[in-house]
Amino acid sequence: MVLLAIFIIATASVIAGLRATDYVGADNDDAMRLVEVRDFLAGQGWFDMMQYRLGLDGGTLMHWSRLVDLPIAGLIALFGLFLPPGPSEAAALFLWPILLIVPVVIGVARACWNIGRRQTMIIGLVLIVLSLISNIRFQPGNIDHHNVQLALIALLVAGLTDRLGRWKGHVLAGIMAGLAVAVGVETTPLVAMAGIVVALRWAWHGAPMDGAARAFGLSLAATVAAAFLVTTPPRLYAMVTCDNLSLGFFAIATAGGLALALSAHIASRRSRIARLLALAASGAAVAAVTLSVAPQCLQNPLASLDPLLKTLWLERVQEAQSIVQMVQTMPSYVGFGFAAGTIAIIVCLARIWRNDRRELHLVFLALCLPTLAISMLQVRGTTFLNFLSIFPLSLAVSDLRSRAHREPKTIGAELAFAGLMLISIPSVWAIASAAVAKVANTDDTVMAGIEPSACVARDAIAPLADEPIGVVAAPSNLGASILRFTHHRVLAAPYHRNPAGMLAELNIGLAGAEAAKNLLKRDGVTLLAFCAEDGQTSLIAERAPDGLYAALGRGIVPAYLQPIATPEQAALKIFRVLP
Structure with missing residues (x-):
């Protein structure tokens, strides 16, 4: 049944991939991940997460994990042994999301078997099949980390639902929880709740959950510590960021895992009240670590x-x-x-x-x-x-x-x-x-x-690729595609780590013609890409009817912008910024 479920989902994904017009997913994050992987394969360091072609001069420090870049890069290198660069890249991006179907289905099957045996497992497999055949994250070209996160959560639940006190399942759960934190912080609340579940079950049952609690706590702490050391450059060990695995989440997760393991070691054979008190002390210790190391991570990282x-x-x-x-x-x-x-x-x-x-x-x-x-x-x-x-x-x-x-x-x-x-x-x-x-x-x-907008298609961006390497001002939704198809630097792409670059592009569009000229020169912009159908561009034009984007939308081109030849009726209009 498990193999049949994998086969059905994989077949649906292959069909969707063969019908696609592009081998990269339609989401900006898929294109951006490919750019990151290309830079890594071209020699950018393992610890160097700068995207030098994004934002103002100097680039943008990205918050994604090399743990996702590595297998994709490995597949591209493997196919590159017998295919040219373009096809090897396409083959790798076709295969990667399909491979991730396997751990998701296995995790669901195992968890459903744990809670209800064969019949529940079959029903769970039916539900996951119907879910994934319509889930674009598991179709070829979708290489962002969300499909990886689902695979990790599936195996995490499989471990958590293992029979009471079985340590092997909880080792699996702890490892998957640690990797989930390392891959992306979206799953951090879920990981925290999984830890609380294990802790409370231990506090209630005591000795029968001793091995499981220790196994989960130690495996979580060890996995997060290993991921931190493997993916964080030593110069950033002391930096706290709340959108990736940094000192903040490293300290909180390892403190929580070790505190749970220590509590289980000390109090598993004591009374339930004693175990609850030990758990309360552990919680207080983790809270103290959080407040002393990373209090800012208790807030919305986008609030500022x-x-x-x-x-x-x-x-x-x-x-x-x-x-x-x-x-x-x-x-x-x-x-x-x-x-x-x-x-x-x-x-x-x-x-x-x-x-x-x-x-x-x-x-x-x-x-x-x-x-x-x-x-x-x-x-x-x-x-x-x-x-x-x-x-x-x-x-x-x-x-x-x-x-x-x-x-x-x-x-x-x-x-x-x-x-x-x-x-x-x-x-x-x-x-x-x-x-x-x-x-x-x-x-x-x-x-x-x-x-996807017609403005992000390869043919629309092709005229940009023929221009001398420079800096492009374009709506943020075009940024990742421009990075993918050209060698230019872009001011904006839709990533919160690049607020200065995004603000620079927005202010250029909002400013009047003469003020926009000064902003373009200030930021070293050599090319401007204008997409009238882009939603953000429309909003800027509505907000500033006398601004540059509103003028371009009406066909009014300032003298300092020189149109570049593009196909007639092209969605993307490209201009050189004259000195």
Whole structure:
């Protein structure tokens, strides 16, 4: 069954890849990851995470992990042994997301087997198949780290659901938790909750959870420490950043893991009260480390962004929007993103109330409930919410199916089984919303997928590549593609580590013609790329009707901008900045 599930998902992904017009995913992060991998293969140091062609002079220190760059670079190098550079790159990017299907499916299968044996595992496999065949993150070309994170979380849950006290599963969970922190901080709240779950189960059970608690704590601490040493240059050991694995998360995670292991060593055979006191002391120690080393990481790392960036960039990033914003801009997403997770939480609460495998459902509730809260603040969390919902819903559907078999003449049991199975599938909600949108004759549908702008296509950017190497001012959504297809430096790409470059580009577009000329010269810009259909460009033109972008949108070109020949009706207009 596991092999069949992997085969079905992989086949769907291959078909999607063969139909694609580009071998790189449509998301900016996919193009940016490729740029980072190319630089690494070209000789940029392992510890050197500067993107020298992004932002103002000197570049931008990126927050991504080499742990994701390495396997992609390895595949490109492997295919490069018998393919030219372009095809070897395309082959590697085709294969990498498909390879990640394997740990996701294995993790789901193992976790569902742990909680309900064969029938629950089969239902879980059906749900993950239906989830991943429509998930673009596992289609060829999608090389950002979100698919890696899902694979790590799948194996983390598999370890957490291992039978009570079994240390091997908790070693796996600790290693996956540590790697998840190293790969991207989006999963940090989930990792923290997994640690709390293990700690509370140990405090409740005592000696039966001794080995498991020690195993999780030590493996988490060791993995985070190893990842920190392997990916952080010594000169940055003392730097605290809250968007990647730095001293902050290293100190917090290792302190938490070691404190749990020490508590288990000291108090596992003492009374429950003593264990709770030991756990409280451990929590106080971790809190003290957090407040002394990284108090700033308790806040939103994007809270300090310039108000102009928040208005013209962050508030327009779909995955960073709140559920309130999504209800206003794309209400159909609410069902797709939140329904299965909300139903899973309701199922957990009901079964806890009825004392039906209470501890197991408390574990799932502890994982799903905070993820729902995070998703309501930023809808990017719904990816993890939908994924986590698979486990309690698979068990619930399995139990209803067993009941239906026991009561073959009771139509209600069959309907309950089929109904819960149906509403546990996020894509069902997406299809329903698409049907409603079609009847209502609106474009509000999550089934449309990502539609990249014509301005980011290779053909649109090709005229830029023929120009002498310089600095390009262009909307941030074009930045990663310009870096991919040319050797220029760009002022802006949609990354919060480059606020100065993004602000420079925004101010150029907002400024009047003469003021914009001075800003272009100040920032050393030699080329300007104008995309009228870009959403941010439109916002700038509306905000500053007398600004440069508004003028270019009306066809008014200042004398200091020299048009570069582009195909007629081209979406991207390119100008040289004259001295």
